[in-house]
Amino acid sequence: MNFGIIRYLLGRILMILSGLMVPSVVVGLIYREPFQVLKGFFITMVLCLGLGALLSRKKPNKDDFYAREGLILVVLAWLTISFIGSLPYIFSGEVSSFIDALFESTSGFTTTGATVLAIEENVLPHSLLFWRSFSLVIGGMGFLFFIISLQPTIGPRGIFIMRAELPGPSFGKLESRISKSIHILYAIYIGLILAVIILLRIGKVDWFEAILLAFGTASTGGFNIVPESIAAYDSQFVHMVIAVAMMIFGMSFNLIYLLIIGKFKQFFKSEELRWYLGIIFSAVLLISASVFPLYTNVLRMFQDVFFTTSSIITSTAYTTVDIHQWPVFAHIVLLFLMFCGGMSGSTSSGLKIARIMMFGKSIKQELRRMISPERAVPIVIEGKQVDAINQRSTTFYIITYLAVFLVLLGLISIETKSFTKSFNAVIATLNNVGHGADFFGPALPYSQLSAPTKLLMCLAMIMGRLEIYPVLLLFFPATWRKT
Amino acid sequence: MEIVIVGAGKLGSALCQDLANEGHEIVLIDQNQDKIDSLVENIDIRGVHGNGSAIEVQKEADVSKADVFIAVTPNDDTNLIAATIANRLGAKFTIARVRNPEYARDLSFYQKELGIGMLINPDAEAAADITRVFDYPAALTIEPFAGGMVDIVQIRVNPKSAIIGRNLAEIRAEIPDLLLCAIDRDFETIIPKGNTTLEEHDTIQMVGRPKAIHQFSRLCGHKNERWHTALIVGGSRIAYYLIPALLKRGVRVKLIEVKAAVANHFAINFPDAEVIIGDGTDQKFLRQMHIANHDVAITLINIDEENLMLSLFAHQQGVAKTITKVNRRELLKLLDQDLLDTIITSHISSNDRIIHYIRSREKTVSSNLETYARLNSENTEALEFIAHKNAKICRAPIAELKFKPNILVAHIMRGIRRIIPSGADQIQEGDRVLVVTLGHRISELDDILDD
Numbered sequence: 056m057n058f059g060i061i062r063y064l065l066g067r068i069l070m071i072l073s074g075l076m077v078p079s080v081v082v083g084l085i086y087r088e089p090f091q092v093l094k095g096f097f098i099t100m101v102l103c104l105g106l107g108a109l110l111s112r113k114k115p116n117k118d119d120f121y122a123r124e125g126l127i128l129v130v131l132a133w134l135t136i137s138f139i140g141s142l143p144y145i146f147s148g149e150v151s152s153f154i155d156a157l158f159e160s161t162s163g164f165t166t167t168g169a170t171v172l173a174i175e176e177n178v179l180p181h182s183l184l185f186w187r188s189f190s191l192v193i194g195g196m197g198f199l200f201f202i203i204s205l206q207p208t209i210g211p212r213g214i215f216i217m218r219a220e221l222p223g224p225s226f227g228k229l230e231s232r233i234s235k236s237i238h239i240l241y242a243i244y245i246g247l248i249l250a251v252i253i254l255l256r257i258g259k260v261d262w263f264e265a266i267l268l269a270f271g272t273a274s275t276g277g278f279n280i281v282p283e284s285i286a287a288y289d290s291q292f293v294h295m296v297i298a299v300a301m302m303i304f305g306m307s308f309n310l311i312y313l314l315i316i317g318k319f320k321q322f323f324k325s326e327e328l329r330w331y332l333g334i335i336f337s338a339v340l341l342i343s344a345s346v347f348p349l350y351t352n353v354l355r356m357f358q359d360v361f362f363t364t365s366s367i368i369t370s371t372a373y374t375t376v377d378i379h380q381w382p383v384f385a386h387i388v389l390l391f392l393m394f395c396g397g398m399s400g401s402t403s404s405g406l407k408i409a410r411i412m413m414f415g416k417s418i419k420q421e422l423r424r425m426i427s428p429e430r431a432v433p434i435v436i437e438g439k440q441v442d443a444i445n446q447r448s449t450t451f452y453i454i455t456y457l458a459v460f461l462v463l464l465g466l467i468s469i470e471t472k473s474f475t476k477s478f479n480a481v482i483a484t485l486n487n488v489g490h491g492a493d494f495f496g497p498a499l500p501y502s503q504l505s506a507p508t509k510l511l512m513c514l515a516m517i518m519g520r521l522e523i524y525p526v527l528l529l530f531f532p533a534t535w536r537k538t
Numbered sequence: 539m540e541i542v543i544v545g546a547g548k549l550g551s552a553l554c555q556d557l558a559n560e561g562h563e564i565v566l567i568d569q570n571q572d573k574i575d576s577l578v579e580n581i582d583i584r585g586v587h588g589n590g591s592a593i594e595v596q597k598e599a600d601v602s603k604a605d606v607f608i609a610v611t612p613n614d615d616t617n618l619i620a621a622t623i624a625n626r627l628g629a630k631f632t633i634a635r636v637r638n639p640e641y642a643r644d645l646s647f648y649q650k651e652l653g654i655g656m657l658i659n660p661d662a663e664a665a666a667d668i669t670r671v672f673d674y675p676a677a678l679t680i681e682p683f684a685g686g687m688v689d690i691v692q693i694r695v696n697p698k699s700a701i702i703g704r705n706l707a708e709i710r711a712e713i714p715d716l717l718l719c720a721i722d723r724d725f726e727t728i729i730p731k732g733n734t735t736l737e738e739h740d741t742i743q744m745v746g747r748p749k750a751i752h753q754f755s756r757l758c759g760h761k762n763e764r765w766h767t768a769l770i771v772g773g774s775r776i777a778y779y780l781i782p783a784l785l786k787r788g789v790r791v792k793l794i795e796v797k798a799a800v801a802n803h804f805a806i807n808f809p810d811a812e813v814i815i816g817d818g819t820d821q822k823f824l825r826q827m828h829i830a831n832h833d834v835a836i837t838l839i840n841i842d843e844e845n846l847m848l849s850l851f852a853h854q855q856g857v858a859k860t861i862t863k864v865n866r867r868e869l870l871k872l873l874d875q876d877l878l879d880t881i882i883t884s885h886i887s888s889n890d891r892i893i894h895y896i897r898s899r900e901k902t903v904s905s906n907l908e909t910y911a912r913l914n915s916e917n918t919e920a921l922e923f924i925a926h927k928n929a930k931i932c933r934a935p936i937a938e939l940k941f942k943p944n945i946l947v948a949h950i951m952r953g954i955r956r957i958i959p960s961g962a963d964q965i966q967e968g969d970r971v972l973v974v975t976l977g978h979r980i981s982e983l984d985d986i987l988d989d
Binding site (some may be wrong): 298427430431432433435438439440 | 795798801802803805806807809812813814815816827
């Protein structure tokens, strides 16, 4: 383990993080917020710069940087930024409890969108609201591999970071040089965010809210600005822009790149995409069938159902309608979507379509093998055989995921003493869904939970964002051995 | 014409034999001196020992003067390079055999960029031959003409069927849209006349509309059921081309292949086919695979004898139809013909294509040779010409023309009209005329007239 380089990179990350707070300060100045609020950012920025400079003052003697360093750096960096990100809330005096601030910050960076703050309108000043949503954007794509790509000495090995940080079991390089691939990914990300902002402006949403909504959509995090979520905007155009945008951000960025450069044939060749669209389509049909009696306007029904499907499968959890009123069957379909998540290489959370696909194919393979043991039954994705190691790791991931889910469920139930409440809390955090998951029962006011439970939920959010294993590795002794 | 052939394998040797019989001057290049010697002893050709893609060797074989250069070594790369070099050295037309499916995909590129005039793929052609059999369940073989508009279909007369003992005139009266062109009887081929009577075990080549052929095949004692399930034994290259074609027709395909890696490759490429890893020559295993439940068994193993035995076993198990790949057709004479259905020999179609091409390059006045096929391994040929304006054959109705013996005008395609000719019909300019000949070498339409 090369601790030197991890220390050095953490330092650089802190310094860059202080830079990332500048836009929030600008927002604060535009809205003429009192110095008391902006002070929170200034103190944090100075702290970040100082600590960052201290950590990265001495260059590491070795620049060994491999899978293990990559994984550990990712986890440590996420813990660090979640902590640092909470400081502006506290130093500004807007959030009194440190745990609440930490929860809010973690929920932001992990694109969960859950909140412990009372959900009345504008509980926070604009600069902090902006910061909360901006942290979604930073965490959505994963920021580390971007920072790494700027380090010339280890740039090419940023692939280890990319693998650990970009959600999903598989990723492809767009270009042969990793730094170029990363820059393309970011360009697409930022470009799409700008497009959503402009479309929302066309839909007559005011600037500040358009920006916040675009951030929430792009990162599939979905912090609600008002308690009614998107239902507050009485515009079908706005609803559809957000619904389609959420669906697009649930797609792999590599695929979006193919679409942008006009390679439509390759785009539609992606089997994961076809599964993704197929699952969305089937879910819309199934849910529509079950909510049909509740609606008089069929078009309106399809809009609501499509919005909700797109919102839940990508773990954004914006809502246009009170899902509590829907029948249980619709809830179960949504539950399945929550576990599915979006495609690998997108900003969404959950198991990822690629894994669902592989798992589905494994089941089919098993059945075929039982019927005729002599039959050759390779698992084929896009015309290529999936090797046994990949197949096994997918299966193991799903099992691990369920095991972690159960453990968290047990731990949280100690305090809540209610199955539905614990279930809601775990699914909201481990799947990075946020408040949209509250339809299984009465919503749990997270603000009333005790500090240990909130900490546990923070950990669950980071596990969900980093796909569990990196966090588990932290507790695995062999990770820390010298050789 | 002067023809250079590289590679003395099955296709190369067959080409030497056939083209030499047609009177061409052949130079054969091969790296194996013994093979050259044994061919030169039997056929009137010249041999050159060496690597066919080496420029020196090609010069020694006078490639620059060759009218046609044919590369048919077992190695695709060698064939492509040899043909490209020959093209640059001045050979007027080059032909290369390409079997690797990855190469076979981009035929037009090789033709345009490497100057290779014709690429032949025996495995793809054999697969196409097999696929056609699924159109006529009763047929042993099917040869397409007129761009697929007309087929010459071969059907066997089953024992105790209604057709036995009837003559052609009676059959023509009952099924007017049908013309019987050749009958194979006891290893001999006859071009039938109106008074020829049919016997059991005859195999008959015929031209006609699908409906007429179905009607006739019922009289021959065949049930015209469509085949729905196929069992293929042996993951050969033919299978690689055959499986997608069958799946496209809605046939359920089961492939048995003994090598796990090969079986896996097939399973990856054709997820809709059932690929079984196992020894397809093991009868117990085949029974375990429910061989009897399949309509068609197709044996594509590399050993002729195994294929034949497997097909016999499939018949015994009650499989309705067998298609057997046999490279050495002389083996067939050892077996009772009744036991075997369709026989596929992968190099024959390719051989026919090359012969067709070479004949059509010869000077033609009255007609163009459009299609050429041999109807069996003997000397029965089916040739399709387009009649030119000044062709002598257009001058009178068929009944008034004097043909050479053992020649039959089997079909006329006039625009989109299909004519099963009788004596009263007269060939016109622009007609596609299908002629069946026995023991002749015809290269233009007027050759069939007896001067």
